[in-house]
Amino acid sequence: MPRPSIMGTEMDYTPQEIMVAAAAREIRDGEIVFTGMRLPLIAFALAKQMHAPNAVGLFECGLVRDTPAPELLYTMGDPPNIAGALWATRMINMMGLLQRGAVDLGFIGGAELDRFGNLNTSYLGNPESPKTKLPGSGGAADIAGLSRRFVVIMAHEKRRMVERVDYITSPGFGDGQGWRERVGLRHGGPSAIITTRCVFGFESSEAVLRSYHPGQSVASVRAETGWDLRVAEDVHETESPTAEELTIVRRYDPQGFWTR
């Protein structure tokens, strides 16, 4: 089945597919993972079948799974996610595990992101009379504040990658080193940002370009980033998804609902 090319260059996978593969690699075997929505749902399924067979997925609606759902999920509360779950329970038990420090990794998305990894999914402009009202936190603010580390997945556009977010819905490193401790957050913070163009890591609480996807470059990422881009010394091209990874992703999302 023909797939659209990535940013005009010849690739046999989509931006979403390389994002899923990159997100799956952030999951270590045996970790407890807050899986979030959309692409991370597929990343969890991929990681389970590749390198992290012992990872456990937590879903804030009140589900724990040690196997990926048998078919594509449009929401975490879809019936296939409940059938065969390890535990179907109350949301507060998932949040309690998070606050208790049991969750190694959480995934969240964002409409607006800054170089300290703070995310805004609430208001663009003044909250009193917003230019754009976004849906809000959901569980994202809890995941960002309370997980051991979190990974951001989002579309890479200059208007979204800003110097400072208008509103901190989900806290990254605030205004830099020491901020989380100062406001009372006891651990955690962003460890990576996976976008449609690249992957950032964090050094001294600031986003640093770790790799650019095939077809991109340091210059093309810089042109689409709204802050003064910091680049890792060993910056390199993001590893393309392997044929095996693509097979798993496409078996899981055959219509490309989330990945095309």
Next chain:
Amino acid sequence: MSKIMTMCDAVARFVPHGSSVVMGAALESLIPFAAGHEIIRRQVRDLTLIGPISDILFDQLIGAGCVRKVIAAWVGNVSAGLGHNYRRACEQGIPHRLEVIDHSNFTISLSLLAGGLGAPYIPTYSLLGTDILRTNPAFRQSLSPFGGEKILLVPSLQPDVAILHVQRSDENGNAHAWGNLGISEEAALASQRIIIVAEEVVPHQIIVSDPNRVLAPSFKVCAVVREPGGAHPSPVQGYYNRDHEYYHEYHRATRTVEGNAEWMGKWVADVKDRAEYFQKLGRERRQGLQLKEHRYAAPVDYGY
């Protein structure tokens, strides 16, 4: 005494103007859309909606002008994106201004847990450092009297009514719900009253054969409405699957005020009841949401 009544009667009696109402407590499943549509048809006004994410039900009630205030973690369309009515209300005051009290999924859970416990507040470490503390003036930052560390005090909420969709109930409101529950239990215990909307009304003996599966004590239930399919387009485990396409159609149709009015007319205002709603949806489409297979749990033994 039987509490069975029609949706029309339940909403008329127990959801007056100005009520605070919890809906969508299970998150993406078991959303009481049939109840929400009856609220819209009755033109109930000045509601305070309380819930974690609500999916498109809150967006519909906001677009219909029923809502004065929203206390929630998220309002939008889970699988299709933003909620156009919510945006129009917040950005342009259409159909009118809306007061938004921001929460996260954890803090809305804690508010209702506190409400159910009869406690004034519950402390948490979540949301420290966020601007949510700026736009929700009800939160208080404090220091733990034990360790001295920074904490957030989340005040309790005690809504007037929780509307909960369940798989089955007896006529007194002893209800079985299964699957993930979200904040259904917290909502039931925190609210003054509960309206149960059930796929099936079953004999009392079936409910008491498995008391662990009961959602809340029936003495808090004021009405039981039998409404098969009442959660459509959201799913009900063991009864029907999610109608994903319906959410996308709603997203496309409600992009404009005129489009929203047309959608609202077609699916809510010009529809008498749930039976007529399903006639409109069509038999084929409804059949497409049927279970592909049954997956029964093993029976448990309550013997002694």
